[in-house]
Amino acid sequence: MRLHEIAHARAGDKDTTSDITVIAYRAEDFELLRREVTAERVREHFADIVRGEVQRFELPRLHALKFVLHNTLDGVTRSLDLDIHGKSLSSSLLELDVSETSQQMAAMMQQFADAGGIRPTGPTMTVDDPFFRYDRPAEFGVHSETIRVPMRDGSYLLCDLLRPAGANEPVEGAFPGLVYDFNAYSARMVFAGGAAPYVERGYVALVPSVRGAGDSPGHVEPFGVQEQEDGYDLVEWLAAQPFCTGRVGMQGISYGGHNTILTAVNRPPHLVAIIPVQALSDWYENTIYHGGIYNARIRDWQQATAPDTLESYARHPLHDDFWRERSVKHRYDRLTLPMLDIGGWLDQYRQAMVENFQACEANTWMVAGPWEHGMVPGQTEDIGFAGYLAWWDLWLADRPSPLPGSKVTSYEMPGHGWRQFDTWPPAESGITQWFPAADGNLGSGAGQAGIAEFEQDGGKLVFSTVATEGVVITGGLEAALRAGVTGADGNIAVVLDDVDEDGAAVRVSQGWLKMSHRDGHDRIAAVEPDALYDITIPIWPTHHRIVAGHTLRLTVSSEDHPQIDTERLPGRIRVELGVGTMIRARTLPDSIV
Structure with missing residues (x-):
């Protein structure tokens, strides 16, 4: 256009x-x-x-x-x-x-604003927990100005600075600070609306644009060393201002969430606590290469946001130092701040949400809702503004406000309501195994043995079982396969569906792996045609109830567009059925829940 x-x-x-x-x-x-x-x-x-x-x-x-x-x-x-x-x-x-992609993104932003979501309102969450009902009245107006914040290399970032105001002028005094949604979407005006309710309650907020976006000079290079240093500098600049108390928090969603958690591992001295929403643990694994296979849906985002990455990411098909600097997984020992870890069971970062919580459980509270990727306001069971305000009042403003009632607040999919647990997976959960058999059954014990095959160009294997009793999947899943390929390499996609009595299917979760990545994404493992290998495919975690009478369906193929590229590699995938091939999951009996 x-x-x-x-x-x-x-x-x-x-x-x-x-x-x-x-x-x-x-x-x-x-x-x-x-x-x-x-x-x-x-x-x-x-x-x-x-x-x-x-x-x-x-x-x-x-x-x-x-x-x-x-x-x-x-x-x-x-x-x-x-x-x-x-x-x-x-x-x-x-x-x-x-670009059309940019137009669609702008339309999403406008829809978000029109829905009132850009200015968080009361929660629609149906969980009985004071943390998610916390509120206090606004005390100030909002004074906003666009400023240049200097960076350590002599450049600057364009930011909107929002300060508590009376009669349209900033009020005297020092207030806790928030660095709010540090992203590349050139929409500071939109995101500033989300920061305004905090400012009205006595916070000063800085809403920045990364280099190359929103008139900040430079070019967009998502989550690299430069952007992480800029996040550090934003926190320290805000803390040093006379209108700030020196206690600073950082919050953001998706791109802004990634920058929030990456800034935290760089440990700016005045960063006190964070709220990463839908945030990464590892940019390679979560977003770009799913199981070592390129994520087909990410290219439109790259073209619209950071077109240089279409070439640079393709030059790094293995998990090397380029990706490690865009990861927090190898730096969890540096992620020690209080963290409110928020994501959705329909979001592409739910694996990261769980990984971040499990690695930093002592200082982290996890909230997992029934949300898709994108703006949470306007989605069902909206967390609203209450929990965020309670978090910042506790850690930044020394106000008497609650923490979440449990370390984990999770919505049981699909539509079964909120549950709270002391850890994740729940301590009372156990291991359930399902074994695919040559007759198509997905049983609780090893069934009919044999070799099943499918062509990588459109073939698939399907197995199923009808649940005689309800079961709740709580946490990590994995597929353990004994498999090989008749060609030089193979892609395997594993998809679990919940199918009701009328045949309507809801996806439970999925996982993928390029066979040459079976020993890790940092090196190529040789693939010998017709040889069988013991392969483990991580499946994204979930919190999902399979009710009695529903069918659990497992599909194994080489395609799952748009989650992965459809590469149509030559050869057939061969899977040995029996004791060595199974799906494992942490589960709770329906009766416990």
Whole structure:
């Protein structure tokens, strides 16, 4: 989509300076303009003629952006150019490409704002716990300004600074600080709405844009050393301001959640506590390579957010130092701050949520809801604002506020309500095993033995069992297979479904593995055609009840688009059925729950 489809433009000049104003036809497209038409992109668009700085000024009431292009024209009285005033530059800028993916992301942001979700409201959670009902009245207005926060290398990040206000001016005094949603989505205005309720209750909030986004100079390089150092510098800058007490927390969702937990392992001295929502444990494993197989759905995000990574990530198919610096798993000993670990059982980071909790259980409380990836407000059983405020009041403001009633608050899928446990998996859970057999049965004991095969190009194996008693899967699952491939390498996808009496299926969980990664993602293990190997495939954790009468269905194939690329490798996958092939899960009997 071209810019002229959603906006018009006018150009002016003064000596060697050109200015271009871009005006959205519709108010609802202004956020898309803010995201896509940055000063950096305008300078790149006019790289052949712009010799100076490009400045961007926002005119939200007009739904417009004004760009000042310094040292661009040759001077209207000294030039022989046909367009000495640069009037055609506005038409040229309207040819700027605005990607469909970015438009969809902006639409999501707008939907989030329209739903009131960007400004958290009361929770809709049906759990009986004072932590999730905590509240206190607002005391202040909000004063907002866009500022440049200096970084250690002499560059800066554009940030919105929100301070408690009275009569439209910041009030005197020092307040606890929050670094809020440090991400690459060029939507500070949207995320600032989420920070505002804290500011109204006596916090100062900094809403930053990473390098290369939201007019912060540079280019987007997600979660690398530079971005982690910038997170550290943001915390320390805010702590040093006279209007801050020096006690700072950090909070964010998805991209902002990743940066929150990565900043924490770098240990800024004034960072006191964190709330990572839908946050990573390892960028390679959680997001880019599922079981060593490229995640098909992530490319649109890469193209829209960090297009350079389409090449750089492909150059690192193994888990090497490039990925280790974007991981917290090998640095858990440095993650010692109080952490409210929030995710969803339908979210792609639920494995990371559980890993982070289990590695840091002493200082972590986990909340796992019935949520998909993305903004939690507006989804069922919304956590709202209450728990977040209780957390910050306790750790940053020294106010008497509660912690969650249990270390783990988890929603039992699908639709069975909240449960609270002292640990995860629950201490009272045990191991249940299901054995696929040659007759298609998925039994509690080893069934009919044999070798089952399927073509990697579209083939599959299916096994099932009807639950005579209800069972609740609580936590980690894995598939232990004795398997091989007739070709040079093989992809295996394992999918578990809960099928009701009418045949309607709900996915329970899934896992994947490239056979040459069976000994780890940091090296290639040789694959001999027709040889059988003992392979363990981690399956994402869940909290799911299989009710009596439902069917548990296991599908083994080489395809699970869009979770993994459909590579259609040559050869057949061969699985030896019997004692060596099974699904293992931590479970609770239905009667205990």
